[in-house]
Amino acid sequence: MQAPAGGSRWVGGSRPDLGRQTGYGGPGVQNYGGRTVGGGGGWNNRSGGWDRREREVNPFADDVNAEQALGEQENTVINFDAYEDIPVETSGDNVPPPVNTFAEIDLGEGLNANIRRCKYVKPTPVQRHAIPISLGGRDLMACAQTGSGKTAAFCFPIISGIMREQYVQRPRGARTVYPLALILSPTRELSCQIHEEARKFSYQTGVKVVVAYGGAPIKDQLRELERGVDILVATPGRLVDLLERARVSLQMIRYLALDEADRMLDMGFEPQIRKIVEQMDMPPPGVRQTMLFSATFPKEIQRLASDFLANYIFLAVGRVGSSTDLIVQRVEFVHESDKRSHLMDLLHAQRENGVHGKQSLTLVFVETKKGADSLEYWLCMNGFPATTIHGDRSQQERESALRSFKSGKTPILVATDVAARGLDIPHVAHVVNFDLPNDIDDYVHRIGRTGRAGKTGVATAFFNENNMSLSRPLSELMQEANQEVPAWLSRYASRATLSGGKNRRSGGRFGGRDFRRDSSMSRAAPSADYYGGMNSSGGYGVPGGYGGGYGPGVTSAWD
DNA sequence: AAAAAAG
Numbered sequence: 001m002q003a004p005a006g007g008s009r010w011v012g013g014s015r016p017d018l019g020r021q022t023g024y025g026g027p028g029v030q031n032y033g034g035r036t037v038g039g040g041g042g043w044n045n046r047s048g049g050w051d052r053r054e055r056e057v058n059p060f061a062d063d064v065n066a067e068q069a070l071g072e073q074e075n076t077v078i079n080f081d082a083y084e085d086i087p088v089e090t091s092g093d094n095v096p097p098p099v100n101t102f103a104e105i106d107l108g109e110g111l112n113a114n115i116r117r118c119k120y121v122k123p124t125p126v127q128r129h130a131i132p133i134s135l136g137g138r139d140l141m142a143c144a145q146t147g148s149g150k151t152a153a154f155c156f157p158i159i160s161g162i163m164r165e166q167y168v169q170r171p172r173g174a175r176t177v178y179p180l181a182l183i184l185s186p187t188r189e190l191s192c193q194i195h196e197e198a199r200k201f202s203y204q205t206g207v208k209v210v211v212a213y214g215g216a217p218i219k220d221q222l223r224e225l226e227r228g229v230d231i232l233v234a235t236p237g238r239l240v241d242l243l244e245r246a247r248v249s250l251q252m253i254r255y256l257a258l259d260e261a262d263r264m265l266d267m268g269f270e271p272q273i274r275k276i277v278e279q280m281d282m283p284p285p286g287v288r289q290t291m292l293f294s295a296t297f298p299k300e301i302q303r304l305a306s307d308f309l310a311n312y313i314f315l316a317v318g319r320v321g322s323s324t325d326l327i328v329q330r331v332e333f334v335h336e337s338d339k340r341s342h343l344m345d346l347l348h349a350q351r352e353n354g355v356h357g358k359q360s361l362t363l364v365f366v367e368t369k370k371g372a373d374s375l376e377y378w379l380c381m382n383g384f385p386a387t388t389i390h391g392d393r394s395q396q397e398r399e400s401a402l403r404s405f406k407s408g409k410t411p412i413l414v415a416t417d418v419a420a421r422g423l424d425i426p427h428v429a430h431v432v433n434f435d436l437p438n439d440i441d442d443y444v445h446r447i448g449r450t451g452r453a454g455k456t457g458v459a460t461a462f463f464n465e466n467n468m469s470l471s472r473p474l475s476e477l478m479q480e481a482n483q484e485v486p487a488w489l490s491r492y493a494s495r496a497t498l499s500g501g502k503n504r505r506s507g508g509r510f511g512g513r514d515f516r517r518d519s520s521m522s523r524a525a526p527s528a529d530y531y532g533g534m535n536s537s538g539g540y541g542v543p544g545g546y547g548g549g550y551g552p553g554v555t556s557a558w559d
Numbered sequence: 560a561a562a563a564a565a566g
Binding site for chain 2: 186187188215218235236237240263269367368391417418438
């Protein structure tokens with residue numbers, strides 16, 4: 001496979017012009033699609049960005065407000081050690097070695113400044129491995145959970161790559177825009193979240209990030225696109241719409257990232273995704289660089305990987321921030337009719353312990369949209385400020401619910417599975433599975449909304465006769481995470497029939513393995529010495545270590 | 560069966 005421009009030759013290379021501001025670029029500067037870019041190599045020669053940079057809204061402003069609103073958290077001390085022994089496995093051809101610090105990767109001064117603004121001290125395991133792989137121009141299939149820091153893992157190489165890219169002539173369509181990178185995600189909120197993060201990472205770099213998703217006026221999004229776009233973050237439906245209107249062309253795409261790929265397939269997006277990736281004008285694998293992120297690797301994802309990626313590197317990171325030591329999991333037997341009063345008891349106890357008053361948030365998962373509405377109403381009636389998020393609410397309502405929850409105005413959020421994956425809400429201290437999901441993977445994602453960024457969290461599940469199919473996988477999962485399994489649950493589990501397929505975990509703490517190693521004839525692995533590149537690192541023998549000294553308020557790049 | 564996503 002051929003590395004895209006700015007591939008491996010940049011890795012580790014010294015750069016004399018690093019940090020040099022080119023000002024208004026000299027000859028070769030051209031105005032293009034609302035943006036002026038300079039010619040020549042090196043960093044930051046998107047000189048015309050000056051005008052825009054001064055107008056650019058500071059994406060870090062909200063962080064300060066949020067910190068003030070919530071006050072200093074006591075449990076903000078990050079437990080980095082908890083992550084040091086996360087198992088990581090890579091395989092493939094010539095895997096670039098992982099890095100231990102951001103400093104040793106040459107991401108460019110603008111991006112480095114933003115990493116400092118984000119207060120990221122050191123890369124997470126998925127970042128240590130994924131960033132050098134992507135900077136080396138290689139395709140990547142990563143098995144990583146949300147909360148593992150994967151947004152930065154795919155954003156950094158994209159932003160860095162675009163920053164250092166030579167001026168690329170983009171076709172000029174009357175109203176068509178030509179993004180250089182596309183990030184697809186399953187839900188609108190997740191797209192928003194990725195957009196917000198990407199904006200922080202690209203602040204004052206001249207790299208423009210735009211988000212497009214359904215439920216919001218397309219006019220506003222079109223206007224944003226017309227002002228110039230380098231990285232487009234989108235949900236599949238709205239993107240197909242934009243493509244069909246010929247307002248967006250994928251012809252210039254050099255980076256493609258699919259987030260939560262398994263989720264997108266679960267939601268029936270495969271036709272749209274294949275249309276976007278294979279049937280429009282996107283460059284083929286090997287020309288573009290592709291990153292596929294998925295928590296699990298069923299057959300459908302493996303097929304997607306063979307079709308979308310070229311000579312990729314497989315990366316698996318152990319479960320992080322979910323079902324680990326950081327989350328205390330409790331299961332209680334609660335009959336359907338007792339659920340509300342039981343929840344009330346929990347909330348009262350929480351309030352008495354002062355947890356409530358300290359703006360710790362409680363996320364309550366229910367099975368249906370109707371159930372979400374009625375529980376929210378009931379909670380409010382009983383003096384607990386709550387709001388709700390689900391697919392029957394308008395996008396405006398969804399977003400304002402999320403804001404109100406995050407700000408602590410309504411510290412209880414009743415949610416359907418729309419909020420189960422990927423959403424990163426700081427300060428969620430308690431996740432209640434009011435209705436348990438049928439799939440253990442959904443359970444893992446839901447409880448992963450707490451215990452993030454090294455903080456501890458509690459997850460309480462209401463279990464009853466309707467959840468028997470979950471008894472075995474749930475008790476296995478809890479055992480694996482060294483949680484106390486109630487005797488009654490173990491009894492149900494031992495009686496339950498071994499349900500094959502979906503609920504069986506394979507590979508222990510890993511969500512999947514590189515299937516190319518299992519099959520003798522694989523389209524993706526034509527070379528005979530393919531398996532030679534396999535390397536595995538169970539721990540991090542980091543010389544010098546990261547011996548601590550992180551005070552409150554300092555975060556790593558987990559979220 | 561329910562949830563999500565394009566109106």
